[in-house]
Amino acid sequence: MTIHQIPQRPRLGVRILMIELRRSNIVWIVLGLTAIGTVLLVAKHPPFQRYSGWTSTWADGAGWLNAASLVLGPLTGATAAWIAGRETRGNLQELLESTSRPTAQRVLANWVSVLIGVTGGYLAYALVVATAIIPGVSNAGSNRWLGDWLLIGLGWVVCAGLGYAAGRLVAGRLVAPMVGLGLYGASAAPAYFNAQWVQLAPVAHLPSAGGRRLIEWVVPVASLWLLALVGVTLLLSIPGKRRWSILPAIAAIVLAVPLVNMDTSPNDYLGASWSEIDPSASRLVCTTDQGVTVCVYANHSELLPDVAAVAKEMLTGPLGRSHFDSAVESRYGIPVPVNAVALPDLAGHFRTFRSGLADPALIREITAANLSLPRCADETSINAFYSNNAALLSYAVAAALIGGSSLPPSPDPSSAGALLDRLRSAPSASQNWVADYLDASNQCDVPALARIGQRP
Amino acid sequence: MKTGGAEGARASRSYGPASLDGLRLHFDARKARLVAFGVVLLGLVSGFAAEWLSNTSAFDGPIARTPVVVLSPCVAAILASLTLAGADVDLDRSVAVLRPKERVIHALVVSAMITLSLALSALTEPFLWGSLALIRNSIGLMGLVLLSASKLPAPLVWSPTLVYVLSVYTIAPSDGSAGSKWWAWPLQSGSLDASWMSAALLFAAGLMTYGLQGPAPRT
Numbered sequence: 001m002t003i004h005q006i007p008q009r010p011r012l013g014v015r016i017l018m019i020e021l022r023r024s025n026i027v028w029i030v031l032g033l034t035a036i037g038t039v040l041l042v043a044k045h046p047p048f049q050r051y052s053g054w055t056s057t058w059a060d061g062a063g064w065l066n067a068a069s070l071v072l073g074p075l076t077g078a079t080a081a082w083i084a085g086r087e088t089r090g091n092l093q094e095l096l097e098s099t100s101r102p103t104a105q106r107v108l109a110n111w112v113s114v115l116i117g118v119t120g121g122y123l124a125y126a127l128v129v130a131t132a133i134i135p136g137v138s139n140a141g142s143n144r145w146l147g148d149w150l151l152i153g154l155g156w157v158v159c160a161g162l163g164y165a166a167g168r169l170v171a172g173r174l175v176a177p178m179v180g181l182g183l184y185g186a187s188a189a190p191a192y193f194n195a196q197w198v199q200l201a202p203v204a205h206l207p208s209a210g211g212r213r214l215i216e217w218v219v220p221v222a223s224l225w226l227l228a229l230v231g232v233t234l235l236l237s238i239p240g241k242r243r244w245s246i247l248p249a250i251a252a253i254v255l256a257v258p259l260v261n262m263d264t265s266p267n268d269y270l271g272a273s274w275s276e277i278d279p280s281a282s283r284l285v286c287t288t289d290q291g292v293t294v295c296v297y298a299n300h301s302e303l304l305p306d307v308a309a310v311a312k313e314m315l316t317g318p319l320g321r322s323h324f325d326s327a328v329e330s331r332y333g334i335p336v337p338v339n340a341v342a343l344p345d346l347a348g349h350f351r352t353f354r355s356g357l358a359d360p361a362l363i364r365e366i367t368a369a370n371l372s373l374p375r376c377a378d379e380t381s382i383n384a385f386y387s388n389n390a391a392l393l394s395y396a397v398a399a400a401l402i403g404g405s406s407l408p409p410s411p412d413p414s415s416a417g418a419l420l421d422r423l424r425s426a427p428s429a430s431q432n433w434v435a436d437y438l439d440a441s442n443q444c445d446v447p448a449l450a451r452i453g454q455r456p
Numbered sequence: 457m458k459t460g461g462a463e464g465a466r467a468s469r470s471y472g473p474a475s476l477d478g479l480r481l482h483f484d485a486r487k488a489r490l491v492a493f494g495v496v497l498l499g500l501v502s503g504f505a506a507e508w509l510s511n512t513s514a515f516d517g518p519i520a521r522t523p524v525v526v527l528s529p530c531v532a533a534i535l536a537s538l539t540l541a542g543a544d545v546d547l548d549r550s551v552a553v554l555r556p557k558e559r560v561i562h563a564l565v566v567s568a569m570i571t572l573s574l575a576l577s578a579l580t581e582p583f584l585w586g587s588l589a590l591i592r593n594s595i596g597l598m599g600l601v602l603l604s605a606s607k608l609p610a611p612l613v614w615s616p617t618l619v620y621v622l623s624v625y626t627i628a629p630s631d632g633s634a635g636s637k638w639w640a641w642p643l644q645s646g647s648l649d650a651s652w653m654s655a656a657l658l659f660a661a662g663l664m665t666y667g668l669q670g671p672a673p674r675t
Contacts, residue, residue: 036619036623039623040623040627041630044627047632047634048635048636048639049633050629050634067626068626070622070626071619071622071627075619076501076617077623078615078618082611085611089611173538173610173611174534174535174538174614176611177534177614177617180622181527181531181534181618184527184622188523
């Protein structure tokens with residue numbers, strides 16, 4: 001006789017949760033959030049935008065997740081409100097109250113299914129963003145970006161909790177969309193008021209960006225604050241337990257006080273008070289080849305080979321060696337050394353889902369414009385240059401020749417175009433012209449720059 | 457037993473949509489008074505918000521009215537979606553009234569109501585994210601709601617409009633670059649360009665689909 005082993009059935013709680021996950025269409029919610037997030041990511045790049053503006057660093061990934069949360073957080077809240085309204089939509093409250101199952105258990109199972117959906121949606125979308133970052137990421141900077149990613153995820157859970165509570169407390173078809181719009185307004189409106197409490201918006205409130213990191217104690221305190229808000233919304237959702245929501249509400253208020261009352265450094269915008277400069281992302285990484293040194297910031301070091309190739313070609317290329325033998329990436333608030341050409345800030349110049357520069361021609365163009373700009377130390381000389389049309393014409397032609405691209409804006413585009421065509425048709429004359437231009441530019445000799453522009 | 461007198465007269469009265477009583481019942485069943493009140497209130501709030509944004513020195517004048525121009529028609533269209541289906545769509549679909557013509561008239565009346573109410577809220581400099589943009593967005597988003605109403609169950613009609621508006625408002629350029637006049641039309645300034653074509657096409661598609669198919673069944 002064969003004894004058949006009866007398969008053990010999962011525990012009751014797990015079975016109920018599985019039913020809830022099916023009834024609440026959690027798989028579709030996870031897929032929907034991921035799909036909408038991916039569409040947002042794709043729409044942030046050409047051909048839907050002029051430039052991609054993508055930066056493959058973990059901190060900038062947090063910045064993108066934070067920005068996308070302005071849409072996905074409210075949608076999470078609206079979805080949770082819609083799920084919470086299932087009983088009222090079907091007029092089932094009285095029927096369910098008459099069963100022997102406790103209300104708290106029923107609500108909790110439903111709430112946990114929403115939590116699983118939101119967490120799954122966030123993790124899946126975070127994976128998409130990580131996939132876009134990984135090919136071009138530099139392992140520089142602190143690991144505090146993990147705190148940003150955690151806080152953004154908790155922000156989604158808070159949105160879901162608020163939506164769920166609203167869906168349980170208020171009946172009607174409009175509850176879900178109004179929760180979505182309300183959360184969007186609550187997250188976006190603070191941008192109109194440059195105030196400290198901006199950072200208490202449920203989502204899209206973090207100052208996440210490359211080269212910055214959250215202050216160390218902010219991550220645990222803000223996490224606890226968000227968890228307290230989740231606790232408030234959960235208790236508000238359970239009939240009979242609502243009065244207990246006062247406890248996490250008090251905790252949330254206490255935790256919010258230090259988060260609001262943070263000083264901002266004088267150079268920062270108010271919303272940045274939770275963050276500080278990340279020193280390990282802000283050191284220069286350099287390479288030297290054929291006497292040309294090219295430096296970029298550590299968190300952009302993945303782009304160093306591509307940028308070095310562009311810079312080296314410009315400093316030692318067919319137009320002859322310029323007066324500079326080094327090129328350094330610019331960053332807001334940090335001056336470039338006097339003897340170096342300013343490379344553009346490389347934030348926003350990464351390719352998505354791949355490594356390397358998104359548009360080397362654009363880097364070349366900006367660097368050429370920086371290289372051609374006269375080195376004037378005083379305000380009077382700078383004003384003299386910008387008010388001299390002939391000098392501006394020379395500048396435009398030099399930038400176009402060095403950058404090998406189209407002519408930048410100039411006061412007399414037709415004359416500039418004619419001069420550029422003449423120089424391009426005679427390579428040796430062009431080389432001499434550029435050498436003379438750079439000599440005059442390096443000495444901030446505005447009359448000489450003007451004469452060069454008039455030269456036949 | 458034969459019903460007589462006034463009761464009999466009331467019982468034999470027609471309750472089709474052509475009669476005033478029929479229209480009243482039709483609109484009452486779709487919360488039309490609540491929606492009308494909401495739309496008028498929204499118009500007032502929009503007007504106040506548009507004035508505040510235009511006249512606050514920290515912002516860029518009339519250009520700063522973008523949130524009003526994008527979000528008010530979205531709220532209005534979602535409110536109007538309440539009127540597009542009765543409490544029980546399956547019951548509605550089992551009754552041999554409300555033919556395409558009546559549905560189209562209903563949709564046109566509701567669209568005209570929200571468009572008029574919102575257009576009055578930003579009359580100064582109408583081409584710069586003002587009245588014209590509000591008219592275009594009311595028409596276009598109403599078209600999207602009508603399209604959704606004929607394809608999705610009533611409790612979910614709001615979702616495509618909300619997803620679309622929040623997404624384009626957050627990421628799309630408002631200067632018309634990269635084809636955004638076509639795909640992010642609610643964000644454009646209001647001058648007569650391709651954004652109007654997108655909104656008009658959407659409204660025509662929504663009106664036709666809703667007129668022909670009516671509200672989608674519950675399952």
